[in-house]
Amino acid sequence: MCQHQPLCPTADSADREAARVVAHRPEQGWSLLCNGVVLFEDTGELLPDGQIVAPHRPLTPGRVTTAA
Template sequence: MCSSHQPPCPTPEGAGRHSAVVVTAHPEQGWSLLCDGTLVFDDTGELLPDGRVVDPHRVPGPPVVAV
């Protein structure tokens, strides 16, 4: 699917799939489309081109302390 730039993006199944280029971004809706056809969401979840779902995989940050 990715052919508009060099080097081409890795496949959605590849280990480096997170380096694919954003083709369309809709931050107001919380998602972006990558050139390999993957939809990535602000919560770090993904929808792969073949319909598989990748659950959100956020790394917890430090606790928030109220001042």
């Protein structure tokens, strides 16, 4: 699918989310990447082969704790 240089990561690469966006529908909460991955705003993904990647964002914002 990817036609530009350097080539985007493939859909089965660990860094697949780094591919370029080819269609963006913020009102529906998803983007289509050039490697065929549909990326949802909740960080879930739908891969071209139909596999689902569950959302993987942190449940709570990161906090820095200090020892007392």
